[in-house]
Amino acid sequence: MSDLVAAGLDMTFPMPDGDSVHALKDVSFTLKQGELLSVLGPSGCGKTTLLNLIAGFLLPTGGSLSLGGEEINGPGVNRGMVFQQGALFEWLTVAENVDFGLRMKGMKKRQTRGKVEEWLEIVGLQGFGDTPTYQLSGGMQQRVALARCLINDPDLILMDEPLGALDALTREKMQSLVLKIWKETGKTIMIITHSVEEALLLGERLFVMAPRPGRLHKEYHLPFAEWGLQKDLRDVKAEPEFSANRDEILSMIWNMEEEIMGGNA
Amino acid sequence: MSPETVRLIVGVLFVLLVLSFVGSIVYGRKVVRTEVTDAVFGNPVRALGGWYWVITGVCSILLLWFYFSWDAARAYFPNSANEMCQVARVDSELNALRSSFPMQSRLLRSTSFLDREGTQIENARRQISKSDIDPALRDQYLAAADTVQAMLLTRASAESLSAENKTAIDELARKIDEATARLADPAFPGPATEAEIKAAAEQPAWGEGVKKEIPDIPNTDRGRKFLKISEEMSAITADFTKIRNLDDDFIAEVKSLSDELKGLQTSGDDAEETKTLTKSLDKILKRIDDGNIFPPAALDPIENAMKRFNAEQSEQKGSLKILDALAFPGGEIRAGSTACTEQGSGRWLPKPSDTLTSLIEISDPTVGFKTVPLLWYEWKPASEMLAFFIPDWVADLVPGEYPRHTASGVIDANLKTKVLNFATGNYPSFSIPVPAGHLWDSIMRVLAGLFLGIVLGVPLGLFMGLSRFAKGFFDPLIELYRPVPPLAWAPLILTIFGINDDGKIFLLFMVAFAIMVISARTGATGTQLSKIHAAHSLGASNRQIIRKVILPNSLPEILTGIRIAIGVCWGTLVAAEMLAGTTGIGFIENVARKQSNYEIIWVTIILLGLLGLLFDLIMRWIINRTIPWRGKG
Numbered sequence: 001m002s003d004l005v006a007a008g009l010d011m012t013f014p015m016p017d018g019d020s021v022h023a024l025k026d027v028s029f030t031l032k033q034g035e036l037l038s039v040l041g042p043s044g045c046g047k048t049t050l051l052n053l054i055a056g057f058l059l060p061t062g063g064s065l066s067l068g069g070e071e072i073n074g075p076g077v078n079r080g081m082v083f084q085q086g087a088l089f090e091w092l093t094v095a096e097n098v099d100f101g102l103r104m105k106g107m108k109k110r111q112t113r114g115k116v117e118e119w120l121e122i123v124g125l126q127g128f129g130d131t132p133t134y135q136l137s138g139g140m141q142q143r144v145a146l147a148r149c150l151i152n153d154p155d156l157i158l159m160d161e162p163l164g165a166l167d168a169l170t171r172e173k174m175q176s177l178v179l180k181i182w183k184e185t186g187k188t189i190m191i192i193t194h195s196v197e198e199a200l201l202l203g204e205r206l207f208v209m210a211p212r213p214g215r216l217h218k219e220y221h222l223p224f225a226e227w228g229l230q231k232d233l234r235d236v237k238a239e240p241e242f243s244a245n246r247d248e249i250l251s252m253i254w255n256m257e258e259e260i261m262g263g264n265a
Numbered sequence: 266m267s268p269e270t271v272r273l274i275v276g277v278l279f280v281l282l283v284l285s286f287v288g289s290i291v292y293g294r295k296v297v298r299t300e301v302t303d304a305v306f307g308n309p310v311r312a313l314g315g316w317y318w319v320i321t322g323v324c325s326i327l328l329l330w331f332y333f334s335w336d337a338a339r340a341y342f343p344n345s346a347n348e349m350c351q352v353a354r355v356d357s358e359l360n361a362l363r364s365s366f367p368m369q370s371r372l373l374r375s376t377s378f379l380d381r382e383g384t385q386i387e388n389a390r391r392q393i394s395k396s397d398i399d400p401a402l403r404d405q406y407l408a409a410a411d412t413v414q415a416m417l418l419t420r421a422s423a424e425s426l427s428a429e430n431k432t433a434i435d436e437l438a439r440k441i442d443e444a445t446a447r448l449a450d451p452a453f454p455g456p457a458t459e460a461e462i463k464a465a466a467e468q469p470a471w472g473e474g475v476k477k478e479i480p481d482i483p484n485t486d487r488g489r490k491f492l493k494i495s496e497e498m499s500a501i502t503a504d505f506t507k508i509r510n511l512d513d514d515f516i517a518e519v520k521s522l523s524d525e526l527k528g529l530q531t532s533g534d535d536a537e538e539t540k541t542l543t544k545s546l547d548k549i550l551k552r553i554d555d556g557n558i559f560p561p562a563a564l565d566p567i568e569n570a571m572k573r574f575n576a577e578q579s580e581q582k583g584s585l586k587i588l589d590a591l592a593f594p595g596g597e598i599r600a601g602s603t604a605c606t607e608q609g610s611g612r613w614l615p616k617p618s619d620t621l622t623s624l625i626e627i628s629d630p631t632v633g634f635k636t637v638p639l640l641w642y643e644w645k646p647a648s649e650m651l652a653f654f655i656p657d658w659v660a661d662l663v664p665g666e667y668p669r670h671t672a673s674g675v676i677d678a679n680l681k682t683k684v685l686n687f688a689t690g691n692y693p694s695f696s697i698p699v700p701a702g703h704l705w706d707s708i709m710r711v712l713a714g715l716f717l718g719i720v721l722g723v724p725l726g727l728f729m730g731l732s733r734f735a736k737g738f739f740d741p742l743i744e745l746y747r748p749v750p751p752l753a754w755a756p757l758i759l760t761i762f763g764i765n766d767d768g769k770i771f772l773l774f775m776v777a778f779a780i781m782v783i784s785a786r787t788g789a790t791g792t793q794l795s796k797i798h799a800a801h802s803l804g805a806s807n808r809q810i811i812r813k814v815i816l817p818n819s820l821p822e823i824l825t826g827i828r829i830a831i832g833v834c835w836g837t838l839v840a841a842e843m844l845a846g847t848t849g850i851g852f853i854e855n856v857a858r859k860q861s862n863y864e865i866i867w868v869t870i871i872l873l874g875l876l877g878l879l880f881d882l883i884m885r886w887i888i889n890r891t892i893p894w895r896g897k898g
Contacts, residue, residue, distance in 0.1 A: 055798065055802055075801035077803065080802060083795040083799060087798070089796065089800075089814065089817070089818075100800070100805075100813075148799075152803060
């Protein structure tokens with residue numbers, strides 16, 4: 001079983017003026033295989049730092065992180081990333097972006113063609129293989145990023161505000177797509193988001209983080225992701241339980257922001 | 266092509282240019298009035314299109330060139346230029362006479378002399394008073410100065426003019442009046458003689474021959490009239506310069522005063538000072554002795570005669586006056602002792618037709634420039650071409666020794682010799698045509714320097730963008746040599762590497778290298794971190810990240826760098842070729858400069874401009890092809 005285990009994670013960044021910023025303090029959790037986790041919190045609470053640690057772009061100053069029993073000490077193909085702006089390679093076509101990981105392993109284009117087409121169909125981009133990525137809309141670019149990440153068959157998919165730059169309608173469609181992929185592939189997915197609604201919809205589990213120092217504040221276990229697989233996302237949002245949770249978390253984050261502002265003043 | 270054909274073509278072309286200039290303006294105005302457009306002022310859409318204004322612009326440049334280079338004038342008024350040359354002769358002969366009167370100068374010559382010498386005497390007086398010589402001697406000097414002034418003033422009195430001079434002046438005035446009468450006479454100088462007609466017909470036309478000057482033998486009656494008058498005026502001017510307001514008494518007086526001044530010089534303490542004082546007074550005396558100062562009205566007869574002559578000359582010039590002002594702008598035609606020359610823009614701005622003819626001339630591979638063709642091909646053995654890529658020391662690596670000659674003087678080739686022959690291209694092979702010539706040499710030098718700069722500069726730039734060590738280590742080196750203007754390096758580099766291609770290519774390499782390093786570095790540092798992160802989590806190795814992510818991501822900066830480098834290299838190359846070398850477009854321009862060959866200078870300028878434009882267009886095309894995502898990512 002490839003579970004993600006974080007034990008007593010600590011992260012301090014040195015500042016140029018000699019001070020240091022305590023970005024994460026004593027973060028511990030276990031994410032079981034196949035779980036869908038969303039992480040929410042006010043800005044500066046260390047969400048992205050946590051993600052970068054799991055991805056291996058940063059090494060923690062304390063504590064340990066392991067995936068499937070293996071210590072994480074650098075980036076690896078078992079953890080796929082999806083970024084806010086897609087981070088596509090704009091000099092490549094859609095298909096070349098999608099099979100980038102496979103080609104890095106030494107596979108030839110003709111060997112990857114079948115798989116690329118398969119994944120393009122899953123993300124709803126069939127026929128776009130030869131299109132240059134800079135001609136795609138924001139939503140389509142995120143679909144390409146998803147396919148590029150999934151084709152590598154990672155154990156864990158990390159998403160850093162993947163839908164933040166999309167318009168409301170596209171966003172809703174993409175949320176359904178993420179749920180569909182989660183269901184069909186059974187991958188472990190961790191999504192960082194700013195939006196409370198999105199966190200509720202795309203989180204079997206939901207972490208609310210608090211700032212200064214960044215830490216886990218509260219954890220929720222939610223049914224909405226399962227519901228979202230069965231019915232329309234708009235109907236899920238209309239449920240009274242959904243609104244109750246949303247209001248609770250919103251006021252929680254509101255209070256945290258207030259505290260930060262008060263502390264500054 | 267004969268000069269007549271060239272003139273005809275230029276004439277027709279000029280009319281066509283004027284017509285398309287006017288036509289495109291009219292069309293443009295019409296479009297502005299009729300085209301319905303919702304673009305408000307400030308909307309960049311308003312600047313789109315407008316090919317007719319391009320035509321207007323091109324036409325106006327060409328028209329200005331045809332006009333100010335006098336190419337249009339040569340096409341339409343070659344005979345007028347020949348006539349203006351004869352008028353210029355008259356003016357040139359009368360130069361000395363006219364500048365004695367308020368015609369070509371502000372003051373009457375006598376007036377300005379009197380004024381100047383008066384000031385000089387005043388200065389001498391001040392010098393005497395300030396000197397610390399014996400007071401008695403000083404008084405003597407002051408008295409001498411007074412005498413000099415008195416002598417100067419006598420020249421202005423009416424009595425000073427001798428009777429002979431009076432007669433000479435009247436005689437000269439009469440001669441001028443006679444010349445004026447001849448100038449006004451429509452029958453003068455009568456029909457041209459056979460010899461005159463023959464000489465005029467045989468001389469090279471304007472634009473013909475090596476010098477391409479205006480023919481100086483008159484072709485027309487008016488021209489012959491002015492030529493005859495100019496000969497007459499030559500004699501009159503000579504007579505005029507002989508008239509001097511002097512008589513024997515005055516000369517004797519000057520002589521005795523000069524001796525007296527020399528007598529005032531002492532030896533001893535004041536020796537130096539008295540010498541200076543004597544000299545300054547004596548100088549004034551010498552100038553008075555020239556007899557250039559006349560009583561105020563003494564020369565009036567000549568002046569009045571000259572006024573009548575000038576009026577008549579202006580009358581006789583007639584249409585030439587208008588042509589001179591309109592068709593021959595920015596300069597004048599001047600008559601020298603041997604030829605009539607164009608001065609001003611007609612000289613330094615070569616005529617478009619001459620420039621084109623020069624270009625066609627040196628484009629002919631059998632002519633070329635300094636025996637090297639402009640751009641042609643030559644047959645070279647393929648073995649030599651291949652040997653260029655194989656270093657000679659390959660042969661040294663082959664085991665064994667090179668053969669020695671035997672007692673009978675025979676050298677037996679062994680394997681080592683054969684490899685050496687192969688590496689140096691020393692074996693029979695078929696020949697292939699390769700491009701050659703000045704243009705080709707220049708272009709190849711730029712491309713070679715640029716190629717080296719890219720191949721070495723881009724990897725180093727990327728490295729510097731990714732490594733603290735590389736940035737710190739190489740930055741001072743590059744930043745120290747880069748700000749030095751390339752041409753400041755040229756003398757040193759050319760001395761070290763020689764005046765052949767090596768030195769120039771190295772110089773261009775230095776230029777291109779710094780630009781490529783900086784642009785590749787900017788590209789590498791500008792890579793979005795999320796792309797690097799994405800590549801890492803997709804399993805790319807460090808080397809793959811450089812090749813597949815950082816390099817393509819830096820391509821816009823690198824290509825822009827190449828575009829800049831080509832421009833700078835092009836400029837540096839031409840200057841380097843001017844400094845040293847035997848081929849290349851800069852070499853041509855430098856030789857043409859030494860020969861004052863304005864046509865060739867302009868040919869090189871135009872070629873340089875066109876080639877620079879061509880390079881830039883190619884780079885723009887490559888940029889559009891290879892990085893279409895630029896600005897859209």
